[in-house]
Every structure is written in structure tokens, then in C-alpha cells.
Amino acid sequence: MSHHQSLVSDFLPFTWVDGPGNRLVIFFQGCNFDCLACHNPQTIPLQSVAAHTWTVEDVLQRVRTSMPFIRGITVSGGEATLQWPFLVELFTRIKQDEEFAHLTTFIDSNGHVEPAVWEALLPVTDGVMLDLKAVDGTLHTELTGHSNALVLDSIRYLAAAGKLYETRLMLAPDRNDSDEQLRTTAQWLLGVDPLMRVKINHFHAHGTRSPASNWAEADEARRQRNRQVLLEAGVQYLC
Numbered sequence: 001m002s003h004h005q006s007l008v009s010d011f012l013p014f015t016w017v018d019g020p021g022n023r024l025v026i027f028f029q030g031c032n033f034d035c036l037a038c039h040n041p042q043t044i045p046l047q048s049v050a051a052h053t054w055t056v057e058d059v060l061q062r063v064r065t066s067m068p069f070i071r072g073i074t075v076s077g078g079e080a081t082l083q084w085p086f087l088v089e090l091f092t093r094i095k096q097d098e099e100f101a102h103l104t105t106f107i108d109s110n111g112h113v114e115p116a117v118w119e120a121l122l123p124v125t126d127g128v129m130l131d132l133k134a135v136d137g138t139l140h141t142e143l144t145g146h147s148n149a150l151v152l153d154s155i156r157y158l159a160a161a162g163k164l165y166e167t168r169l170m171l172a173p174d175r176n177d178s179d180e181q182l183r184t185t186a187q188w189l190l191g192v193d194p195l196m197r198v199k200i201n202h203f204h205a206h207g208t209r210s211p212a213s214n215w216a217e218a219d220e221a222r223r224q225r226n227r228q229v230l231l232e233a234g235v236q237y238l239c
């Protein structure tokens with residue numbers, strides 16, 4: 001029996017970039033951040049005419065059609081954890097039902113999540129990909145409209161629970177990618193877990209709103225420099 005309904009903005013049938021193996025990605029409508037560099041700003045409002053109301057059963061039916069081609073599902077957004085009761089029900093069904101039990105369950109999150117929500121989700125979640133926009137609190141507020149206190153807490157909490165699959169750094173030239181900023185970030189992350197898996201997501205202007213639509217994108221030299229600084233700072237697993 002499905003109790004919860006959820007606003008789903010989109011599905012991506014197959015992707016290799018949102019967690020391990022080939023995955024079905026479900027994008028949920030609504031986000032509790034308002035990032036300058038958001039490349040999908042239409043998913044920020046909690047309501048949208050473009051989004052559809054789905055039940056857990058509807059989503060499972062969609063999972064069934066992709067099943068021969070996928071290793072698992074990833075929920076993304078927006079911020080999928082805003083609809084955490086729905087996720088708990090969906091992931092519980094996947095874990096309990098023999099038909100789906102071979103699938104892994106991953107969450108793509110901005111990390112602005114209360115510990116009690118992680119506590120509810122983790123028993124049925126295999127891993128979390130978490131975004132970190134800045135370790136510096138002031139810069140984080142500038143970039144996202146919110147404090148990073150919960151984000152940093154989430155990274156510590158998930159790492160301690162063995163559920164942090166990777167931390168993702170959105171890097172934009174001259175915004176949050178100076179050598180010093182990257183060293184501070186690496187130091188903080190490695191202090192949480194010396195073997196932290198770190199992924200760089202370079203800023204792309206496409207799809208963003210003003211003023212970020214006018215920001216520069218990193219050229220190849222800049223990208224290599226970003227990587228080099230993180231590697232030299234001790235990041236061993238850099239994607």
C-alpha cells in the first residue's frame with residue numbers, strides 16, 4: 001500500500017555519473033537552497049506545473065521498465081530529501097521486495113538535511129553523493145543563500161555511518177576555486193575521512209540564471225590546476 005505521493009520533475013533512464021553502475025535517476029521537485037550556479041533552477045520551487053504527482057507504486061512501475069538495464073536507482077533534485085517520507089517508503093519497498101532487492105539505492109543531496117532525516121533514510125539507503133559548495137561559511141551563504149552548518153554535519157554523519165559515497169565540489173573560477181580555498185576544503189574533508197572520495201563538478205553556465213550565466217567557465221589549464229591542488233593536498237580518490 002502506498003501512502004505517500006511525491007512531486008517528480010523528471011526521470012533520466014540511464015546514467016553512469018550519479019552513483020555506481022548504470023542507474024535510473026529520479027528528479028524530485030523542490031529545493032531548500034537557492035544556488036547562484038544552479039543549472040536546473042526550475043526544480044527549486046516546491047510546486048511546478050511541469051512536475052507530476054507520483055505514488056510509490058507509480059515509481060516502482062517505472063523502475064520495472066528499466067530493470068534489465070540498471071544496477072540501481074538514484075534520487076536527485078531539487079533536493080530529494082525534502083520528500084524523505086516518500087523516499088523511506090520507496091527504498092523500503094525496493095529493499096524488501098525480492099523483485100527489486102538486487103538494486104542499490106542512492107541519494108544525491110545538497111546536504112542541508114537534519115540528522116533525524118538521515119537516521120530515517122540510512123537503513124534503506126546504500127550511499128549518498130553530497131555537494132559541498134564551500135567550507136567557508138560566508139562564501140557558502142553567498143553561493144547558496146544558506147549556512148553550511150548542516151552540510152558539514154551531514155558529511156561527518158554520513159562518513160561515520162559509512163554511507164558517504166562521494167563529496168562533490170562544484171568549482172567556479174574565481175568564486176570558490178582558488179588554491180587556498182581548495183587546500184582548506186581538502187584539509188577539512190580529509191580530516192573527516194582520509195580516504196574521502198571527491199568529485200569535481202566544474203561550473204557550466206548553461207541553464208543558469210543571471211548573474212551566474214555570465215560567470216566564466218574553467219578552461220583546461222584551470223581544471224588541471226584544480227585537480228593538481230587537491231591531489232597535492234592529499235586527496236587520493238579524485239574523480
Ligand code: SF4
Nearest residue numbers: 031033035038078110
Ligand atoms: S542545491 Fe542543487 S538543485 Fe538546489 S538550488 Fe542548489 S544547485 Fe539547484
